[in-house]
Amino acid sequence: MFFAGGVGDWRTLSNINDPLPQAMKAVVGESSSWLHMLLWIGLFGLVASFHGIILGYSRQFFALARAGYLPASLAKLSRFQTPHRAIIAGGVIGIAAIYSDGLINLGGMTLTAAMITMAVFGAIVMYIMSMLSLFKLRKTEPNLERTFRAPCYPLLPFIALVLAVVCLVAMAWFNTLIGLIFLGFMAVGFVxxxxxxxxxADAPADAMLTGL
Known part of the structure; x- marks a missing residue:
């Protein structure tokens, strides 16, 4: 997806939900047989990704529910030993997001674009918390057995932390409304x-480790 911005005005591609087909159309032409072939190949790739997404989100919902982070009802299994409630719950959320995409506009972004931006906020916050956790553990648990040790400690982790903070500030500067909404979701999640x-406390003792 990232190379699509190099074939034309990136601002035009950034405001649509299908940038890759539009970029292909700009390269090979709208009536080219190559375009149809590439779109069909992309369609089959999306089908494969779709099944992977269903498998991933449903097991994540199931594991979080079993560990007590989501309602316990999402951890129920069907007679085929599949997390059917988690599959349905994620599907309902996805369908609602698809049909709301053209109805909701946040800071000039469609719902899909806003959700992707919020996901970036979440990833950057995760990076910052990971680096802070590394420094804290190195200080409070210096003799803890570690299978991996960060190279050039503390220089490289500190550089990574500074870069992550810079990215977070830049994201908040250019996406203030989305950043505030992200903070609101974080506050609701904390509550x-x-x-x-x-x-x-009532979750199975092994749920935090295995999710099974």
Missing amino acids: YFMLTAQLR
Whole structure:
């Protein structure tokens, strides 16, 4: 997807939900047989990705529910030993997002673009928390057995932390509204986390490790 921006005005491609087909059309022409072949190949690739996404989100919902982070009902299995409720729940959320894409506009972005931007916010915050956790563990647990040690500690982890903070500031500067919405979701998630402590206390002892 990233190379699509090099075939034309990236601002035009950034505001549509199918940038790759549009980039292909600009390269080979709208009436070219190559375009149809490439689109069919891409379609088969999307079908394969679609099944992988269903498998991934449903097992994630199931594991989080069993560990007490989501309602326990999502951890129920069908008679075929599949997490059917988690599959349905994720599908409902996905369908709702698809049909809401043209109805919701956040800071000039469609819902899909806003969700991707919020995912980037989440990834950067995760990187920052990972680096901070590394520094804390090195200080509080210096003798902890580690299968991997960060090279050139503390220089490289510190550089990674600084770069992640710079990226977060840049994201917040250019996407203020989305950043505030992300903070709102984080606050709601924290409140939910605090209110569901009993669910995690009642979770199976091995759920946090295996999710099974």
